[in-house]
Amino acid sequence: MLSDGKTNGVFQMESTGMTGVCVGLKPQSIEDITAIIALYRPGPMDSIPKFIACKHDPSKVSTYIPELEPILSITYGCIVYQEQVIQIFQQLAGYTLGQADMLRRAMSKKKAKDVAKEREAFLHGDPARNIKGCVANGIPAASRKRSTMRSLPSPIMPSIRPMPFPMRWWPIRRRTSKCHFHGSIWRRC
Secondary structure, eight states: OGGGTOOTTOTTTOSHHHHHHHHHHOOOSHHHHHHHHHHOSTTGGGGHHHHHHHHHOGGGOOOSSGGGHHHHGGGTTOOOSHHHHHHHHHHHHOOOHHHHHHHHHHHHTTOHHHHHHHHHHHHHOBGGGTBOOTTTTTOOHHHHHHHSTTTSHHHHHHHHSOOOOOGGGHHHHHHHHTEEEETTEEEEO
């Protein structure tokens, strides 16, 4: 159904752009559908062509680091979900779940200073926090230069933080729905 572009009435799938992505991707599983929905946002949309190309031609999947293969295999080598970011920090540098989540949160809030501070711990470890680092975990230097801390934020940061409902649309919604905004709730007129 979705592969044929029959997306009318399907929640989050019925826009023209999303229909085009469905026709191009030809989703075969629920994982494909959830990935499409996660990628169809202003920042991560740039990864959609790569995602589609890698799904249709598995030889194009490149994770650079073999340790990333089990984490990124379901999304064809693309970082799509926040959980993948946490797993990457755990697998490559030895972060605990809580430490990895704190770093993911700093990335989602675009706290560049906090992320820059973590770069050294990510690469070389931090004994005070019991973080091994990529070097201690045997990640080769060539791989670290190509795809670690510098490249992780770029594909995921735009997708992590949800966009608020634009304020400029509230008056239009208010006029069309014959409601008014009182305090923090909408009331029927």
